[in-house]
Amino acid sequence: MTGEISYMGQVAIVTGAGRGIGRSHALELARRGARVVVNDLIAGNASAVVAEIASRGGEAVASFDDVSTPSGGASAVAAAIERFGTVDVVINNAGMLRPGYFEDLKLAQIRSVIDANLMSAIWVTQPAWSVLKKKGYGRVIVTSSGSGMFGHHGVANYAAAKAGLYGLVKALAYEGREHGITVNAVMPMARGMQAEGNPIPDRHKFPLIPALADRTEPELVTALVTYLASRACEMNGQAFSTIGARYALAFMGIAEGWVAPTVDDATPEGIHAHFDNVIARDGALVPRDLFEELAAVNEAVAALSG
Numbered sequence: 001m002t003g004e005i006s007y008m009g010q011v012a013i014v015t016g017a018g019r020g021i022g023r024s025h026a027l028e029l030a031r032r033g034a035r036v037v038v039n040d041l042i043a044g045n046a047s048a049v050v051a052e053i054a055s056r057g058g059e060a061v062a063s064f065d066d067v068s069t070p071s072g073g074a075s076a077v078a079a080a081i082e083r084f085g086t087v088d089v090v091i092n093n094a095g096m097l098r099p100g101y102f103e104d105l106k107l108a109q110i111r112s113v114i115d116a117n118l119m120s121a122i123w124v125t126q127p128a129w130s131v132l133k134k135k136g137y138g139r140v141i142v143t144s145s146g147s148g149m150f151g152h153h154g155v156a157n158y159a160a161a162k163a164g165l166y167g168l169v170k171a172l173a174y175e176g177r178e179h180g181i182t183v184n185a186v187m188p189m190a191r192g193m194q195a196e197g198n199p200i201p202d203r204h205k206f207p208l209i210p211a212l213a214d215r216t217e218p219e220l221v222t223a224l225v226t227y228l229a230s231r232a233c234e235m236n237g238q239a240f241s242t243i244g245a246r247y248a249l250a251f252m253g254i255a256e257g258w259v260a261p262t263v264d265d266a267t268p269e270g271i272h273a274h275f276d277n278v279i280a281r282d283g284a285l286v287p288r289d290l291f292e293e294l295a296a297v298n299e300a301v302a303a304l305s306g
Contacts, residue, residue, distance in 0.1 A: 005230045008033035011084040012229070013076055015067050015124055016094035018045025021143070021188060024218035025091055028226050030058035034089065037080045039063040059084075067094050068115040073123025077131070086135065087128045089229045092121035092142045092165075099200045102156040110157045117161035121168060129172075129181075138181035139229040142169055144239055146187045149250055154201040162187075166239055166252075173237025174289050184228050185239040187250060188221040215244035237288065254293055256283035259300045 012029045016022040018040030030036050030053040038053070038060050040046035046062040053060040061083045065072035080087045096116035098109045121142045132138025147155050148162030165185060172183040224242045227233050239250045258277035260266040271278065287293040 004032075005226060005232050006033050007089075007230070010034045010088040011037070011080050011086050012089035012091065013037040013039065013063075013080050013087060013124065013128065014091045014093060015039040015076065015120060016143075017049055018042050021218040021221050022091075022093040023049050024222040025093060025225055026060070027053065027056075028219070028222045029089070029091075029229075030060060031056065032226070033058075035059040035084045037061055037063050037076060037083070039065060039067060039076045039094070041066055067120040067124050068112075070123050073120065073125075074127045076124055077127040080128075081131070087131045088135075088137065089139045090125055090128045090132075090141070091225060091229060092124055092140070094120045095143060097155065097158050099154045099158065101154055101201060105157055113157040114161045114164075117158065118164040118168070121165060125172070132176075132181050133179045136180045138176065138179075139233075140172065140176075140181065140183040141225055141229050142183070142185045144169075144185040144187050146189070146241060146243075146250075149187060149239065152200075169239065170237050170289065177236065182234060182236040184235060184237070186221065186225055186228070187239055187241045188224075189216075189243040212244040220245045251286050253281075253284040253286040254296075255279060255281055256285070256300075259297075259304060261304060 007029050010033070012034045014022055014026045014029070014036060017026040017036075017038045022040070023045075026036050026038050026049055036053060036058070038046045038049045040049075041064065043062070043064045046064060050060040050062045061079055063076045063079045065075040065079075067073045067076055077087060094116060096113050098113050100109060125140055128138075132140075142165045144165045145158070145162035147159040148164075148166060151159055169183050169185045172181075176183055221242050224240060224247050228235065228240070241248045241250045255278065258271070258274040260270060285293065285296050287296070
């Protein structure tokens with residue numbers, strides 16, 4: 001049996017930590033010994049979480065910076081360096097939901113959601129990256145969503161931002177490998193998420209499943225994040241769904257596909273004739289990165305000449 005996961009001696013930044021899932025992350029990391037930067041735009045919420053951590057014997061500092069901007073992200077990281085001297089863990093939890101059908105979305109709805117969900121992760125992680133790289137260790141978590149991976153109506157702006165985070169995770173995981181930095185995504189569903197105050201159009205299309213009623217606490221998401229962001233976990237470049245205390249890897253794969261015998265056969269008509277092979281999922285590959293896909297294609301093409 002493994003021992004308890006500890007964060008003693010580590011410094012964590014948690015964005016969007018004033019309430020809900022982010023608050024849960026900050027409290028649990030602090031309980032396990034981390035010194036925490038509690039970031040939230042609502043000063044009262046961030047201060048309350050810091051006070052709660054202090055009342056339990058932990059250490060934390062509040063950051064009221066707007067991490068959807070480059071200066072705000074840099075300030076949140078600077079708060080960690082100035083107060084605690086370093087950064088070990090970055091949990092990008094800040095986000096915003098401004099739903100609406102695609103044709104009705106205003107420019108402000110699109111930009112604000114992309115800035116809050118996608119760009120905030122960039123603006124916080126980038127200044128922290130050099131610190132993690134220099135020390136040869138780091139854990140970065142981003143909060144993505146099944147909306148981005150699998151999609152549903154009324155949240156095109158949000159889905160685009162959350163899908164962008166998956167791409168960011170894959171790229172940073174590659175860059176971080178040789179420096180001891182892992183980067184992963186979580187796709188959570190829990191009570192207290194943004195949708196409660198920002199109803200999605202026609203949400204009645206999603207029936208409430210009674211069995212999940214008692215499995216919506218933010219702490220159930222925090223359990224996964226606490227593991228992924230720890231030294232105990234070396235998984236890198238992956239996304240994990242967490243709904244109702246069910247934890248599962250989510251992934252993007254490549255079908256085995258059809259290899260045109262010659263470049264002259266690579267025509268629209270040729271693709272049409274072999275489209276069943278193009279979309280068949282048997283023998284699908286789940287590449288760790290683009291180069292693993294290229295290697296598989298290279299092998300398939302080389303096999304043609306036998």
